[in-house]
Amino acid sequence: MLNDTKRNEAFRQAILHAVREEGVERVLDIGTGTGILALYAHEAGAKKIYACESNEIMSQIACNVFENDKLGNIVLLKDHSTNLSVKDLGDAQVDLIVTEIFDSGVFGEGVLSTLIHAKKILLKESGRVIPNKVELFVVGVDHVGIAEKQESINSTLENSIYLKNTTLIPKVDGPYDTYSSAGGGDHLIIRTERAHAFTVNFNDLQSMQEADEGQLDATVQLRCSEGGHIEGFIVFFALHLDDKNVIANFDETPMTSEITKCWDPVLFRLNEPMEVRKYQVLKATVSCRGGVLNLKHEYDPIDERVVAVDPELYAFLADDEYLYELEYNVIKLLKKNKKKFVNFADFLTFPHIGINLLKEGEIETLYCPEKTRDFVEKISDWNCITKGAIKFVQDLEDFLENDIKLDIILMQPITGHGTLNEEHLKHYETLKTNCLSTSGAIFPNKIDLCAKLIHSSWLQQVTSVQNENLQDCSIPTQMNEYSTRHQFEFKDFDSSDLSDITTIAKIHFDENFHQKDVIINLNMVRNQINGILYYFKIFFTSNSIPVLTNRKKSFCTQNCFVQNFDVAKDRTSVVVRCIQDEFVFRCEILENTS
Missing domain, CATH: 3.40.50.150 (Vaccinia Virus protein VP39)
Structure with a gap:
């Protein structure tokens, strides 16, 4: 606020x-x-x-x-x-x-x-x-980001693993997601006219009690203004502070020209896209029973056709480029060795490659994480895979005590949140040294950390208090003491580049302390450096083409170290210090260098 x-x-x-x-x-x-x-x-x-x-x-x-x-x-x-x-x-x-x-x-x-x-x-x-x-409104939308991910998941799986006509959807903590367009990101297309749901009067005790008890539940009719697909429903609201001041999280309203745009609207997703015709009327019921906003409709397929999976798993399966390149390098090794592998360890977010090879008879036993058990057992049933051929691993440290020799080990040193995977980094070298068979291989071979310097007013606004109207009080001083220095979970956001992309360090597969100072040259534009935007360059083998995590459909989210570093007009470069220590890394610009 x-x-x-x-x-x-x-x-x-x-x-x-x-x-x-x-x-x-x-x-x-x-x-x-x-x-x-x-x-x-x-x-x-x-x-x-x-x-x-x-x-x-x-x-x-x-x-x-x-x-x-x-x-x-x-x-x-x-x-x-x-x-x-x-x-x-x-x-x-x-x-x-x-x-x-x-x-x-x-x-x-x-x-x-x-x-x-x-x-x-x-x-x-x-x-x-x-x-x-407060007044609430509903509109039907096409969400391009959801459609693209679903298409990627289908292309990733349909040619190798049978899903029994199942639709995969990401689990949501609560009934809805929030949709943000402030910093860029996925695109919404409004497909229906906006409909008013209900109003709650905070100065009327009965109105609030009826809302809390579900008596204000409203079924709205949404007429499609154009044909296409519906991916979900957006609920907006307008907050009337008094008769003159109204704030809302949508633009263009017939109520008053003084409405301002605040908060992110919420998105109630359909389990799978629905095709609609122009002038078609859709129905949805909005409620706030028990103080929880909810929306119900009748446009989802029957529950047996829908499997809700962890959002990180969903994003991982949508990254078809990463999975394709990894599978290509694994199969290349299989063909080179000209023999069937016995033990295959796929410790990725989802063991897609291991399941596919097991189904094709290229391996005898698959080891995969215990946390994937529910979904993997469903997949194995649908693909007629013998359950005894799949072994679930609860903890890598316990697994090391079994003295099992593995022909292939797939590791994931980087999490979907752009952080280092402590368990995988901790045991990478031990697995490589003690568990690989003579002709075996462990993937990936190495990972580089790449970065560029950026200017972003939006990033500055979301990480510190910049409101000039508050300068006469101590709120900015107090709040900025708690301002974040490391920002996760970004999609695309508005920024301008102040440097080229530079490889600044390599990720070490251990828990030791590592430090490296790197000079990054600035481009001709002189502006405040608000962040070090970073991503990873993953090499599956020593000579393979790297897969970058700065792609739109990458399983790894966009990440940034917040800096707010003022650049002198005559400055041509800065020094960035990279530190990796006990499975955590950070980057910062050194102040006293030129």
Whole structure:
């Protein structure tokens, strides 16, 4: 919220109006976080302000802000508001409650139960809540990113492993995903007209109770504005702070031209794409029973045809280029040796290559991770593979004690999150030395770390407080002490290159300390360096073509070390230090070099 100037200003204006125009004197800020809404109430002239925060770190930040800015009329309550009574508020109810405990799914931070309690116990009968109400809307969309991954998985598996007409989908923690377009990434195509689902009034106790109990469930009709595919449904919302200030997470609305775009909308995915015709009407039911946003429809295939798998496994299977190159090099070795391999260890996220070779009779026994058991056993049943031919390994350290000789070992030293795989790096050399047969091989052979320097205003905004309107208070100073120095889970995001791609280090297959300083030349553009964008170059054999993880469909996410390093106009290069220690690596620009 802190860098969202439009959202901040909308809350500020609503609070200023309530205090100055309506005579509000006593305010409760629920979930104060950094204390920003409490600061707005102080600016407006409220006589007494209570700010509650249950998170220990955030409550300490708020405490520091209030003390540093000498805000004596703000009382910090380090507890959840549902644990408070009137006694905690100086034995009197408050005139106004302000809160911003909303997530992309509106209700995910418990706003309904929180405000129901506050309305009953903490707020005067004549008092009110900011925001006033929330409206929810639904639209059907085609999600290009989902379609491309599904197509890759099909091409990866259909020519080798029989899936019994099954559709693989990634498991989701909760009923929905969030969709973000702020930093680039996958593309949405809106296929239907937008439909209003329902409204929850936070100043009406009955409205909130009905929403919480599921009585506001709404079935909407969505008319397709064009033909094509539907990949899922997006739920948007508009938060009305008062009659004049509205903030929302969608553009172009008929309600008011003053609506600003805040939060990421949520995506309810279909299990598989559905073809639609122009003017076709779709139905979906939206609810928030129990304070959880949900959407139900009747457009998924029967459950037996759908298998939900771990998101990392799903991304791994979608990386057809990685699997193709690895399989090519393994089969090349098979043909060179001109004999059937006995023991094959496939310790990858999913043992696709091992299963395929077992099915074709090229190997006798496959060793694979225990965590893949459920899906692997399904696959083996569908492909008539003898279960006894597959052995599941719980722990590599225990496996080493069995003294089994392996003809092929497939390792995955890099995780899908772009970090080092501790278990695989720890045991790589031991497996190579003690477990390989005389003519055996272990893959990959080596991994290089590559990087480039980038400038990105977006990256700077999401990792630190940059709001000029907050410079008169200590919130930026307090928050930036906690700003991240290592950012994971990026897709594409807006950035400009300040250097060419450079190989800066090699990944060592051990737990020892390694350090290397590398000079990276800057291009002609002089700008602040906001990050070191890195990826991996994986060599399956000593002379194979490397597979890079900076591809769009790579199993490994985009990663960046955040820097915010100011570059002098006459500077032509910087020195980047790379450190790998105990299965963790990091990169940073050295300050005192030129």
